[in-house]
Each structure stands twice: as structure tokens, then as C-alpha cells.
Amino acid sequence: xxxxxxxxxxxxxxxxxxxxxxxxxxxxxxxxxxxxxxxxxxxxxxxxxxxxxxxxxxxxxxxxxxxxxxxxxxxxxxxxxxxxxxxxxxxxxxxxxxxxxxxxxxxxxxxxxxxxxxxxxxxxxxxxxxxxxxxxxxxxxxxxxxxxxxxxxxxxxxxxxxxxxxxxxxxxxxxxxxxxxxxxxxxxxxxxxxxxxxxxxxxxxxxxxxxxxxxxxxxxxxxxxxxxxxxxxxxxxxxxxxxxxxxxxxxxxxxxxxxxxxxxxxxxxxxxxxxxxxxxxxxxxxxxxxxxxxxxxxxxxxxxxxxxxxxxxxxxxxxxxxxxxxxxxxxxxxxxxxxxxxxxxxxxxxxxxxxxxxxxxxxxxxxxxxxxxxxxxxxxxxxxxxxxxxxxxxxxxxxxxxxxxxxxxxxxxxxxxxxxxxxxxx
Numbered sequence: 001x002x003x004x005x006x007x008x009x010x011x012x013x014x015x016x017x018x019x020x021x022x023x024x025x026x027x028x029x030x031x032x033x034x035x036x037x038x039x040x041x042x043x044x045x046x047x048x049x050x051x052x053x054x055x056x057x058x059x060x061x062x063x064x065x066x067x068x069x070x071x072x073x074x075x076x077x078x079x080x081x082x083x084x085x086x087x088x089x090x091x092x093x094x095x096x097x098x099x100x101x102x103x104x105x106x107x108x109x110x111x112x113x114x115x116x117x118x119x120x121x122x123x124x125x126x127x128x129x130x131x132x133x134x135x136x137x138x139x140x141x142x143x144x145x146x147x148x149x150x151x152x153x154x155x156x157x158x159x160x161x162x163x164x165x166x167x168x169x170x171x172x173x174x175x176x177x178x179x180x181x182x183x184x185x186x187x188x189x190x191x192x193x194x195x196x197x198x199x200x201x202x203x204x205x206x207x208x209x210x211x212x213x214x215x216x217x218x219x220x221x222x223x224x225x226x227x228x229x230x231x232x233x234x235x236x237x238x239x240x241x242x243x244x245x246x247x248x249x250x251x252x253x254x255x256x257x258x259x260x261x262x263x264x265x266x267x268x269x270x271x272x273x274x275x276x277x278x279x280x281x282x283x284x285x286x287x288x289x290x291x292x293x294x295x296x297x298x299x300x301x302x303x304x305x306x307x308x309x310x311x312x313x314x315x316x317x318x319x320x321x322x323x324x325x326x327x328x329x330x331x332x333x334x335x336x337x338x339x340x341x342x343x344x345x346x347x348x349x350x351x352x353x354x355x356x357x358x359x360x361x362x363x364x365x366x367x368x369x370x371x372x373x374x375x376x377x378x379x380x381x382x383x384x385x386x387x388x389x390x391x392x393x394x395x396x397x398x399x400x401x402x403x404x405x406x407x408x409x410x411x412x413x414x415x416x417x418x419x420x421x422x423x424x425x426x
Contacts, residue, residue, distance in 0.1 A: 001092040022316035023368050026261035026283040027290075038266045038355075039241075042377060045258030047243030048208055054239070055382055056199040058177075061185050061192030065095070067199070068186075071169050072098055078230060080168040080213050084161070084360070085120050085180040086113035087128035091187035100137035109139045110225070112217060114162045115146040121307060123191070124183040142221050151173045159424070160249045162216060165197075165360045166209055171232040175199045176207040176359050176376055178276075178347040183347075184343075193345040194303075194394045196387075198358055198376075203234035205244070212246040212374060240380040247361070247373040256375060257368045258360055259288050263377070264352045270353060271298040272344040272388055273327075275363030277310065278302060279317050279423040284365070285324035292326045300393055303333040303344035309415075314413030319406040329406075330398035347392060349366045358387075365423055385422035 025031055030044055043049065058064040072079055072095070079102060088096045103109040111134065118130055134141050144162040167175040177197030179185040184193050200206075214227040248256045264271060264287045271291055278300060280288075292298050300321075304314055322329055332344050349357040359375035361367040392398075 014080040022194050023253045023257045023281055023283040023365065025258035026256065026264075026287040028261070029189035031258055031261040031265050031287075032077070038262060041262035041266070042243045042259060045245070045262065046252065046272070047245050047377065048201070048242055050202070050205050050208055051238035052200050052202050052240055052242045054380070055413060057386065057390060058197045058199070059194070059394050061179060061195065062188075064106075064179055064197045065186040068167070068175075069095060069098060071173055071175075071199070072102065072166070075102060075107050075169050077170045078168075079339055080110045080166075080210070081181070082112040082162070082164050082166050082213060083181040084114045084163045084165060085117050085122070085124070085185075086111070086131055087117055087120060087124060087182050087189050088131060089124065089127040089129060089183040090356070091189075092181075092183060095181070096131070096134065099139055100134065103138035110142075110213070110217065111139060112142045112144055112162065113181075114144050114215070116161060117143070119147065120182060122182070122184040122193075123188065123419060127183050140223065142217055144216065144220055159370055161371050163360050163367065164212075164216075164374040166207045166213065166374055168206050168213065169204050170228075171210070171230055172201060172203050173199060174202055174209045176209075176374060178345055178360060178400075179337060187405070189420045191342055193343045194341065195345040196348065196358070196391075200322060202238060203232050203236065204238070205242070207231045207276040208244050215248070216255045216372065240378055240383070241380045242376055245359075245373075245375045245377070247375075249370065249372055256373060257283070259375065259377065260357070260363065260368075263349070263355055263357065264288060264291050267291055267296045267351045269296060270351070271296055272350040273298070273300045273363060273389060274344070274348045275300060275302055276345055276347055277305065277314070277362055277364050277422055278321055278363045279313070279366075279419065280321060281365050282324070284363075284368070285321070288325040288327055298325075298327045298340050299330065300327050301330045301332055301344070301346075301391070303331060303341070303397060304341060306340070308347030308419040309421050312415035313420075315412075316416055317422065318401070319403065319410040319414075322403045322406050329401045330395075331401050334397060334399070334400050336397045343395060344393070344395065348387060348391060350388050353384045353388070355379055356384050356387055366425065370424065
């Protein structure tokens with residue numbers, strides 16, 4: 001068994017090495033430039049500028065589920081949904097029943113789920129129902145890059161996944177964040193993973209989301225969409241500047257590495273980072289290290305993933321992270337009484353209490369190079385304050401982890417093979 005695992009990891013390594021991009025933009029000349037403004041760097045790396053107002057913010061799966069139902073129920077023309085892991089369960093049946101009802105009533109419903117959904121390794125796997133049945137009710141369903149034998153001839157299609165999460169309702173509501181449409185994100189009650197979703201009332205942002213949704217749909221479906229059928233015109237402008245980054249591994253010139261690296265390099269006072277599975281490479285580590293050495297207060301808040309491979313991989317990588325970056329690291333796995341809290345699946349970065357990064361992208365090697373991702377950078381001190389306060393409230397009990405503690409944990413519980421799986425597999 002160990003021999004098989006080693007061969008698998010070696011194959012993953014070589015496929016990755018020769019077929020996908022790197023994280024060099026974290027420390028490129030553009031990223032490190034002192035003559036360019038942060039805005040110029042964000043535009044250089046593919047960010048599409050848009051104006052937004054303060055969004056509705058949800059940091060609880062149950063609350064987001066309830067609001068999502070309201071938004072879908074109010075749709076008159078169409079519903080576009082994209083998620084990494086999507087499946088039904090007893091508690092989520094009302095949501096998918098509602099999608100079926102809307103489709104039967106004439107509302108156009110399009111749903112994209114990643115092909116790994118049926119391999120969901122979270123607690124969802126014990127209650128999940130695959131979503132293929134939705135097609136019988138008129139829901140347009142695309143399973144992105146299904147896990148099938150025919151894909152073996154193109155290994156990159158097995159490795160590269162669509163990790164994006166977004167929703168567009170009638171061209172005026174755009175939602176983005178980290179929650180999947182599955183049991184552990186939305187239907188598990190108090191056991192839901194700790195995560196976030198953001199709802200913007202914005203035709204301008206919705207139009208950009210439509211561009212990204214239609215692109216991935218038309219790449220994978222015989223039935224094509226015409227984005228002009230879904231877009232609306234608007235002259236309204238939001239209060240805050242924002243930049244949307246849609247990272248398509250195969251076709252896009254958008255660089256998440258450049259976006260994250262530019263914000264980190266230009267930081268002057270603070271970086272608050274919630275990465276989930278922070279398996280980073282040397283370029284990412286150097287970027288953070290440079291910030292720390294400039295005197296930037298750099299904090300990472302993260303929890304331990306209790307799944308076997310993730311826990312062992314995390315134990316191996318954490319010491320490496322602390323040794324290479326010297327960041328301040330807080331573990332938020334347990335409450336003050338020692339009880340284990342639901343997984344902290346949060347994905348966010350706040351820089352200088354001004355720039356807020358939200359969306360599907362984790363701060364790790366896979367999200368930077370091997371996944372289709374969607375991220376939004378918002379320049380808003382008000383939003384930065386609220387998001388940081390809410391995240392800290394959800395985290396509950398941050399515990400400082402020292403290098404010595406991380407080193408001992410690596411020695412006792414770490415696994416290099418599990419680390420490799422987390423590094424390339426997420």
C-alpha cells in the first residue's frame with residue numbers, strides 16, 4: 001500500500017511540475033515594485049475593477065441556507081449557481097426541491113458542480129445524495145470534469161478542479177464565498193463548518209460573475225449559454241472599489257499569486273490571514289517573511305482538519321510554515337473548555353485594515369496553481385473592520401502556537417506523504 005501511495009504522489013508531482021503554473025508572481029519584479037501602486041498591480045495581474053457597496057455577510061451555515069432559500073425563491077428570470085462540492089441530504093432537500101420548482105415554473109436554473117462531489121470526504125459523505133436527478137426537472141446541470149476512466153488519457157483534467165463558489169440571481173444579486181452546497185457547509189446545523197458568504201446587490205458585479213459562469217459552462221457543456229441573455233445594464237456605482245479575479249488554470253492570464261503577493265508586499269501595518277490548509281511553497285513563504293521583516297504584524301488564524309491525512313499533513317507542514325515565515329500563528333480548533341469546534345473553513349485576508357480578500361481561494365499551493373478560483377478584493381476599511389470582528393467572533397478561542405510546539409507536533413504526528421497529498425490535492 002505504501003508503495004502505491006509513493007508512486008501516486010510521484011505521478012502527481014511530475015504532472016504538476018510539467019503542466020501547471022508556478023507561484024513566482026508572489027515575489028516578481030512587478031509585485032515587489034515600489035514605483036507601481038497597489039491598484040496598478042491588481043489590474044496588471046488581471047483584476048477586473050468594479051464598484052460595490054457593503055454586502056450582506058453570513059458566517060453561519062444555517063443563516064446562509066435560510067437566506068439562500070429566500071433569494072432563490074424570489075428569482076423571476078434565472079438562477080446561476082456554481083459550487084465545488086454539491087449534493088443533497090435530508091436537511092438540504094427543501095433547497096433542491098425549490099430549484100426544481102423554479103425550473104418547472106419557467107425560471108432558468110443552471111448549476112455547476114465539480115466532478116469530485118461524489119467523492120466528498122467530509123461528514124457529508126454519510127448522508128449525501130448525488131444531484132443527477134435534477135436534470136429530470138429541467139435544471140441545467142454541469143458536472144465539471146467528471147472522475148472517469150476516459151480522463152486518464154489527460155491527467156491534468158483529473159488534477160485541476162473547479163473550486164469556485166458563486167450565485168447570480170436575475171442579474172442583480174451576486175454571492176461569493178467559501179461555502180459549498182453540501183451538508184457540512186449548510187445542512188449540519190450547529191456542526192456546520194465555520195465559513196463565510198457575501199451577498200452583493202450589484203448589477204455591475206453580477207455582469208462580471210456572468211462572464212465567468214458562462215465561460216466555464218460553455219467549456220464543459222454541449223448546450224451553450226449566451227452571456228448577453230443574462231446581463232443587464234446599470235449606471236449605478238457602488239461606494240467602494242473592488243477587483244474580481246477569476247483564475248482559469250488553462251486559459252486565464254489572471255494571477256492569484258500576483259494579487260496576494262502584491263497586497264502582502266505593499267502592506268505597511270498588518271496582515272490578517274485565514275488560509276485553511278496553508279501548505280505553501282518557498283515563494284509564498286518568502287512573501288510573508290518579507291512582510292514580517294518589514295515590521296508588518298502578520299497573523300494566521302487556522303484550525304486543524306481532523307480528517308486523517310489532513311491532520312497528519314498539517315502537523316508536518318505547520319513547523320515548516322512557522323520556520324520559513326516567522327508569522328504569528330493561532331490555532332482555532334477548540335473552544336475555551338477544550339471541546340473541538342467545527343472546522344474553520346474560512347478563506348479571507350485583510351491587509352492594513354483596508355483591503356479585504358474573499359472568495360473560494362485558499363492560501364495554499366493548490367489554489368494558486370491547480371484550481372479554478374474566484375476571489376474579490378474590496379478596498380473598504382468599513383468592510384475590513386466588520387469581517388475581522390466577525391471572523392474573530394466565530395474563531396472563539398485563538399491559541400498561539402510556538403515553533404517549538406509545532407516542531408514537536410510534527411515529530412509526533414506529522415507525515416510527509418500526507419503533506420504531499422495536502423500540498424497537491426488540497
